[in-house]
Amino acid sequence: MNQTSSLSVLYLCNARRPFFETQIEAVERSGVNVDVIEVPGKYSANDDQIVRRNPYHYLQFIPKVVLKSLNSYDLIHANHGLTAPPSVFQVWKPTVLTLWGSDLMGELGCISRFSAKFVDKLILPSETMSEHINTNYELVPFGIDLQKFYPMSKTKCRAKISWSEKKNIILFPYSKHRSVKNYSLATNIVDSLNITAELKSISEIPYSKMPMYINASDAVLITSERESGPMVIKEAAACNTPVVSVDVGFASEVLANVRHSHVSDNKDELIQYLSRILDQKFRSDGRQYSQSWGMGRMGRQLIEIYSDIVN
Numbered sequence: 001m002n003q004t005s006s007l008s009v010l011y012l013c014n015a016r017r018p019f020f021e022t023q024i025e026a027v028e029r030s031g032v033n034v035d036v037i038e039v040p041g042k043y044s045a046n047d048d049q050i051v052r053r054n055p056y057h058y059l060q061f062i063p064k065v066v067l068k069s070l071n072s073y074d075l076i077h078a079n080h081g082l083t084a085p086p087s088v089f090q091v092w093k094p095t096v097l098t099l100w101g102s103d104l105m106g107e108l109g110c111i112s113r114f115s116a117k118f119v120d121k122l123i124l125p126s127e128t129m130s131e132h133i134n135t136n137y138e139l140v141p142f143g144i145d146l147q148k149f150y151p152m153s154k155t156k157c158r159a160k161i162s163w164s165e166k167k168n169i170i171l172f173p174y175s176k177h178r179s180v181k182n183y184s185l186a187t188n189i190v191d192s193l194n195i196t197a198e199l200k201s202i203s204e205i206p207y208s209k210m211p212m213y214i215n216a217s218d219a220v221l222i223t224s225e226r227e228s229g230p231m232v233i234k235e236a237a238a239c240n241t242p243v244v245s246v247d248v249g250f251a252s253e254v255l256a257n258v259r260h261s262h263v264s265d266n267k268d269e270l271i272q273y274l275s276r277i278l279d280q281k282f283r284s285d286g287r288q289y290s291q292s293w294g295m296g297r298m299g300r301q302l303i304e305i306y307s308d309i310v311n
Contacts, residue, residue, distance in 0.1 A: 007032045007310065008032075008074050009027070009034050009073060009077050010068060010071075010076045011036045012037055012038075012039075012065060012078045012079060012087060013037075013038050013039070013079045013080060014043065014080045015043050017100075018231075019142040019144075021207075022143060022145055022295050023143075023295075023299075024036070026298050026302070027299050029296075037065060039060075040057045040061060040064075041057035058082060061086055062085070062086045062089060064086075065087065069090045069093050073093060074306070075093055075095065075306060075310060076096070077096040077097075077098065078095065078098070078115075080098075080099070080103050081100075081111055081116075082103060082108065082111060084115035085115055087119070088118040088119060094120040094309045094310070095119040095121075096119060096305065096306070096309065098124075098140070099124055099133075099228075101125075101226070101227060101228030102226070104133060105228070106180075113134075121305055121308075123138050123302075124138075124139055124140075126139075126250050127139060127250075127253075128248075140298060140301045140302060141298065142229065142231055143294050143295035143297055144235050144238060144295065146238055148208075148211050149214070149235045149238040150239060151215065151239050151283075151287060152215040154215055154217075157213075157215045158216045163216050167198050168195060168197035168218050168278045169198050170190055170197050170217065170219050170221050171220045171221065172200065172202075172221055173230075175201065176203075180226060182224055185246075185267070186199060186221050187199060189221065189267060190221070190274075192267075193271060193274060193278070194279075195275055199221070200213075210232075214236050215239050218277065219241065219277050220232060220233075220241055220243045220244070221243075221245070221274065222243065222244070222246060222251065225248075228249055228250075229249045229250055233245065233250070233254050233255065236284075237261065237287070237293075238286060238290040238293065239286075240285060240286055242284045243255060243258075243284070244274045244277070246264070246270070247263050247265045255286075258285060258286040259282075260277055260284045260285075261284045
């Protein structure tokens with residue numbers, strides 16, 4: 001099979017995250033047919049609470065995947081380690097597994113590490129994750145849609161989302177209740193600034209509006225305890241919005257040459273960097289480095305992996 005237009009892939013996932021939807025769009029643009037089956041139940045993380053699936057939902061998922069795999073797919077691509085076991089229970093279709101981050105680096109990482117031994121190809125989106133697994137892998141970073149994430153007028157964006165033009169606003173792009181994102185450190189940093197600022201936590205807003213929120217912000221603050229990315233660093237840099245981050249995931253790599261964006265594990269340095277950005281009204285120059293972060297590159301890498309397996 002030499003033509004990607006004839007490839008048909010069954011995608012497994014436990015949440016239709018924005019970067020997952022971007023991945024689907026990237027391979028579909030190359031003519032690959034994608035069907036998606038999602039773990040039953042519901043997951044959500046907002047500023048009020050976190051709702052998680054339970055083990056029964058994942059047990060329900062196994063027969064659904066096995067039955068679905070009997071259809072005429074060329075391969076199965078499990079996205080997230082907790083979707084991997086059903087993909088390896090069936091033996092008639094080749095399997096690809098992409099790990100997302102917490103599924104490997106979190107408390108259930110043992111499931112991902114075990115399942116990875118039985119798939120045909122393991123994909124990691126970040127080199128940071130390789131420290132947590134002893135299995136051969138392909139590096140395929142998640143891409144972003146550069147036609148959606150680009151510099152916009154901060155004034156116009158604030159008007160559209162009813163944010164005050166006069167305030168210094170720092171974006172915390174997660175739910176306050178996701179403990180791994182370390183909201184308490186973010187509030188501590190903002191409270192220690194030598195300039196008045198407001199920390200805005202957002203969750204469950206439509207992804208289509210994320211570029212507007214990023215462009216409306218004076219800076220994006222990342223304080224996570226662990227990350228495989230996070231993708232918002234690339235998205236903010238592509239919008240020329242300054243990023244101040246702890247040294248986590250690919251933060252140091254992505255922001256290495258970006259002006260007015262800083263990475264440090266020293267809280268006092270983070271406070272200093274953020275104060276300077278707000279005081280001087282800096283914007284970054286991340287857009288000029290963004291071409292290598294686009295979804296097109298990710299799509300080409302995945303197509304090559306699929307073709308190699310099928311052939």
